[in-house]
Amino acid sequence: MAKVLIADDHPVFRRALGDIVGQLLPSTGLAVVEAADRTQLFEIVENDDVDLILLDLCMPGMTGLPELVAIRNIAPATPVVIISAIDDTTIVNQAINCGAAGFIPKSSSMEDLAAALKQVLDGGVYIPGSDEAREKRGPAEADALTPRQLAVLGLLSAGKSNKEIARALSISDLTVKVHITTIFRKLGVATRTQAIVAFQRERAQVSNN
Structure with missing residues (x-):
């Protein structure tokens, strides 16, 4: 059974993400753990084994990319996908360079969020303007x-x-x-x-x- 950590301060959005991931993984089973702020996030990261983290960079107590780096240091084998209201190209590229496995804007529709998560889970990469970003990064x-x-x-x-x-x-x-x-x-x-x-x-x- 896969265990996914959804870290976002909006409970309705957490539930929606949980429903989407559950629909994408019906055969494997799914356990969802949730965090609504920085403290809860790191309590789970430091004490629980999860298979995937869906992370909002702007939860209470968060400063942004430093928390992503800290998570990668604590749990380097756990993939982190950023799901954020911030979709600035510079931030997207910085997040990927800091070790994020993908970046999905919250401005996406639920259908697009589902398609983006499916692309990631199927072994693809979903990054806004991914071709342009890849060219800039090399x-x-x-x-x-x-x-x-x-x-x-x-x-x-x-x-x-x-x-x-x-x-x-x-x-x-x-x-x-x-x-x-x-x-x-x-x-x-x-x-x-x-x-x-x-x-x-x-x-x-x-x-x-």
Whole structure:
């Protein structure tokens, strides 16, 4: 069963997000934990194991990106997707560079929110103006991948499915999907085949230097 932390100070929006994620993961089951402010957020992050964090940067007590960095330091293997009323391109790019697995504006309709979350859970990347943002950032190097992401990529290269990767690494299917999303973002690709080719190319370049 996947466990998702929804951190937002608006209870109606938290419930709506929970309903959307529940509809996207009907077969795996879902446990939702909620945080309405910074204190609750870090109590959960520090004491509970979650598979995915949906994070509002503007909850009470929050300063924004520093909390994202702190979460990544406490739980580096837990993917964080920002869902925020702020959709400034600079903030979006900074959030991605700080380790966010995606950025979804609250200004999106519920249908668009659902489509964006589905894209992330299916191993894609949803970032406002993603093509332009990727061009500004440039492709990340393969060396930036974490050990767990390298393990996922290695199993992808061996032709393993998401379920097989989850069993091999003792993680949930949801965690595998978000790891793949992050791998795609870091390598600047959109498919599994492209990720494998890009990784092999990066490693070959490193070996030749």
